[in-house]
Amino acid sequence: MISVAADIALDEKDIRLEFVRSSGPGGQNVNKVATAVQLRFDLGAADYLPADLRERLRRLAGQRLSSEDVILIDARRFRSQEMNRQDALDRLKALVREAARRPKNRLKTKPSAAARRRRLEDKRHRAVKKRMRTRVADQEG
Template sequence: MREARPATMIIVTPVIQLDENELQFQFKLASGPGGQNVNKVATAAELRFDAAHSPALPDDVRARLLTLAGSRMNKDGELLITARRFRSQERNRQDAIDRLVVLIQKAAEIPKPRLKLKPSRAAKQQRVAEKRRVGEKKQTRRPAGSSGDYD
């Protein structure tokens, strides 16, 4: 029988700390290198984190995380991360946790508001001058005596 680990906190940012008990792991057979070991030992780690109901996430971070996660988030708000890069279960488990932390850190960054800028007067004049120059170039290509109207 497995002993319950004491709850450890995963520090994501100074404000956000995840309780390790919020993470559920499932280990599966991984594809790739590993020789015969790959067929016998479940080394791929599948991490499930219920982001929609986690008390550790502020609402604004949760909303940005839903957007950032994309297809890794299911309709119930569970984030699914699969790690199979390494040949040991523990390293894949740590890799999945690290990837979750990075994703939450990105979601915790407040995006800068976009500043609407108008083109400067000089830029407008430059654009009009370029249009005029292109128009004059096309005028010179026209055959002599042509008024430009089509019959």
């Protein structure tokens, strides 16, 4: 189990790591060593996670979520395979932590009396400004 937060852990059997050749810096090494990491997290099989957390994860994953309900994280920032592996796991953990934060419910509020007064004052001011414009246009024509 990979610990993400105090009450959240991910099962390692749902995470697959695949190493592929990376583009970018590395010189001749790029053509020989598979340093880039593709992490696949099977969200559909992670039924140990609460349903609301999985739903928020789906929304947050966006285009990283495949039609098979698998989150794909591509890590190729570093030249070493181990650092890219750790980077991919860290990014998955960060995504799950962000999804674990429940959004606050919005409380309905009404505008204050001062805000209503300011809105009406601004509205009157704009109306006067526009009235002045039309009269000038009528006098010229």
